Amino acid sequence: MLQVARLAPTLLQEAADPVAEFFLSRFNDDGAATDRAGHSDLYYTVFALEGLIALQRELPPRVRLFLERVGDGTDLDLVHLCCLARCWAALKQPAPPTLAGRIDALWNRDSVYHSFLAWGALQDLGREPEPFPFRDGSLATTTPTTAAGVTLLRQMQAAVPQDAVRYLLARAHPEGGFVATEGAPMPDLLSTATALHALSGQHVSVAHLKNKTLDFLDTLWTGAAFCGNWADDEPDCEYTYYALLAMGHLSLA
Numbered sequence: 001m002l003q004v005a006r007l008a009p010t011l012l013q014e015a016a017d018p019v020a021e022f023f024l025s026r027f028n029d030d031g032a033a034t035d036r037a038g039h040s041d042l043y044y045t046v047f048a049l050e051g052l053i054a055l056q057r058e059l060p061p062r063v064r065l066f067l068e069r070v071g072d073g074t075d076l077d078l079v080h081l082c083c084l085a086r087c088w089a090a091l092k093q094p095a096p097p098t099l100a101g102r103i104d105a106l107w108n109r110d111s112v113y114h115s116f117l118a119w120g121a122l123q124d125l126g127r128e129p130e131p132f133p134f135r136d137g138s139l140a141t142t143t144p145t146t147a148a149g150v151t152l153l154r155q156m157q158a159a160v161p162q163d164a165v166r167y168l169l170a171r172a173h174p175e176g177g178f179v180a181t182e183g184a185p186m187p188d189l190l191s192t193a194t195a196l197h198a199l200s201g202q203h204v205s206v207a208h209l210k211n212k213t214l215d216f217l218d219t220l221w222t223g224a225a226f227c228g229n230w231a232d233d234e235p236d237c238e239y240t241y242y243a244l245l246a247m248g249h250l251s252l253a
Contacts, residue, residue, distance in 0.1 A: 001197060004248035004249055005050065005051075005054035005244040005248045006054050006248065007247070007248035007249075008054060008055075008243075008245070010251040011214070011247045011250065011251050012247065018223065018224045019224065019225060020052060020057045022224045022225040022240060023048045023057075024052070024057070026044065026048050026236075026237050027062070027063075029062070030065075030066050030069075031060060031063045031064070031065045031066030032045050032063070033047070040066070042070065042080050042083045043080065044236065044238060045063070045087055046086045047237040047238045047241040048237040048241075049063065049091075050086075050241055051237060051241045053090060054241070059091065063091060064091055067084065067091070072097075072099055078103065079117060081099065081106065082118060082120070084099060085099055085100075085122075088125075089125075100125045103118050103122060103125075104118070109132050112148050112149045113148060115132075115134065115148075116148035116149070119152055131156040131158065139164040140167040142180050143171045143178055143179065143181070143195050144180065144194045146164055146198070147191075147194035149164065151197060165202055165204060169199070171195060172195075172209055174212075175216065176209075176212035176214070176215050176217075177189075177213055177216035177217075178191040186230050186231065188228055188229040189220060189227075189229065189246065190242055192217075196245070197249060200249050200252070206249070206250070209253075210250050213250060214250060220232075220239075221243075226239050227239060
């Protein structure tokens with residue numbers, strides 16, 4: 001994902017600087033990026049770091065101190081353990097040696113979301129996870145989950161059901177972007193970015209969706225960052241990173 005997000009400045013052009021400044025402004029003095037309430041948050045730190053990397057900016061020097069205070073993640077759930085692994089990978093620094101074992105112990109292989117996160121985190125830690133089967137019926141549920149399943153199958157070099165690809169294409173909104181589920185009232189950035197990423201991995205052309213999707217992204221632009229959907233008026237690191245990912249794929253369409 002990060003490789004593709006690096007292409008976003010092609011479309012951002014002069015807007016790349018304010019976006020980078022937005023990511024930097026999200027960091028607290030303790031080295032962590034903030035959630036929407038202003039609290040230091042490991043999950044949002046991932047997106048702030050990856051956004052800065054995509055824009056080829058230097059990372060705040062205090063991040064390592066924050067991660068060291070988190071330690072080996074003894075009390076963290078799987079999602080935040082995977083965030084911890086990703087943060088250390090973003091800094092190109094070795095993570096605590098017990099982290100991979102904690103992730104593997106909490107990994108629910110019946111969950112597409114868990115599996116997608118754990119697979120990527122273990123790769124971040126220099127491990128090569130073992131491929132495993134999961135139920136095809138778990139794919140066509142929501143756009144982000146389906147996209148995660150399609151992407152994970154590709155990483156495992158397993159066959160991707162064409163029904164899942166058709167499901168993703170069918171979630172394209174007539175006014176641009178992708179919706180999370182059939183009948184959802186509006187598109188959102190998470191669904192849009194993950195759908196584009198999964199479809200690109202299957203070499204499915206999205207050229208016919210490019211202009212309307214760019215128009216959709218423009219409606220979420222605040223002048224410094226991106227909101228998540230039309231009903232959201234507060235930008236954050238997560239959705240701004242997803243905007244970069246979406247633009248990276250659209251730059252190739």
